[in-house]
Amino acid sequence: MSTNTAEGTAPPLFSSDPTALAWDLITGWEAMTARHKGELAPLLTEDGGSIRQGALVAFDQVRTEQSAEAEQMLAEVMRGLTEVYGSPLSGRTFTLTWAGRERHDGEAPYLWVVVGADLDDARARLQELPSFVEWREQEEDDVEELDGPANQHPGLPFGGYYNDLRKEQPRNAPVG
Known part of the structure; x- marks a missing residue:
């Protein structure tokens, strides 16, 4: 999320690096x-287990202010997570495996991660995403979808590198 200023567009409020x-x-x-x-x-007894005598009103006031601050922080956290990861998609995550021309050289196939109502829906959605379409074109349509539970399954890949296209999927598209 960038902010427009008199000097132009300000940098995003949150890092696009998920770890950062x-x-x-x-x-x-x-x-x-x-x-x-x-x-x-200062409002608690020495052991921290009780409120000091006569400090209940002050304790309640401080906790009320702290609750409001924590609520604001939660709103910022949710905004940051949404900015980096996008709004959640409706459906389930699926891994789909496709081999391109690299298979002729003995290299590993490509793993694609998308969201769909079921495996067939995920396959259909993958075919529409610009990054996948561009890859197919670069491979000159010399591609092959790999079947079987190790190659087409719910959830993320079991390890290694994969192409996560969930952020590329439209947020308002109906599932199924």
Whole structure:
């Protein structure tokens, strides 16, 4: 998500690197919870197990403010996750395996990950996605879909590199 400014377009609010995003969110959460504990500490008994006598009103006020801040942080976390990963798609994740010209040289086939209502729907959706269409064209249609449960299955591949096209799929397309 970019922001338009007088100087042009500002950089995204969140890193597009999922690991960096996760670390930023964790770091922010840890800092907030540490600060919250520090704010509450003077209102608690020495062992931290009870509210000090006469501090209940102040404790409730601090916790109310902290709850509002935590709610705002959750909204930011969800916005960041949606910005990096996109809105969830309706359906299930499937892995589909296709071999291109590389198979003639003994190289491994390509694994594609998409969302569909079922395996047939996932196959149909893959055929429509620009990255897959471009790959087929580059392979001059010398491609072959590999069948069988090891090559066509629900979920992510069991390991290795794969082409995750879920972000490329339209968000408003009906499933099935």
